Amino acid sequence: MRNTARWAATLGLAAAAVCGPLTGGAAAAPDAAPSSLYAPSALVLTTGHGDNAALATPERAVTLNCAPTASGTHPAAALACAELRGIGGNFEALKSRDDVWCTKVYNPVVVTVDGVWQGKRVSYERTFGNSCVKDALNSSVFAF
Template structure:
């Protein structure tokens, strides 16, 4: 009676398409001491949203499975001017909740140390 499992498969449609990872949607914000506020939406799987470099940002986050603390800074010189920038990320990464917050010494460092994820 091998036909019963096949019929069950067809009725549920679960055997017809590979499982897709849950979409990833993140709200990214930055706020500096001059009261400049930036906010973008980043969606991945597929890349989208309002982030100006969504493909690169999604690739960076994909490489660390959405764990912002594991992002490797890119090699780039930044000024030593101290103008703190608070950044946040909130949302989901492949179905898992994300809540991240940190402070960088300036906008250049935020862009460099997040490998462009906070480069908006």
């Protein structure tokens, strides 16, 4: 239980750090000019071992900002942002490669995404059978 509380606190702080600056324009007057021409795209991506995010042992969390330019702590931010733009921010569209063979050993890995994609709130969770299955995605989005 203690681990879950620490995991939740980490996610909350990371989300506040990434999304906090995005809320500053909400208090502006209705006729005020927007501070940016780009809809915000700021995400916190996490990975850990467990059947779901609530039970997962946290391993890593990164930030990914895609507008107006790619940045954040994600090791391949520009490539990940380009891939997400290509699928319209639909994480369900991330598919596995056909040329990778993984064992059937069940050691679940869960990935989560929380934040804002092109101005819309995003929350995504997916559990893979093991690390090989996760790494077989034809994408760099969860390669961190």
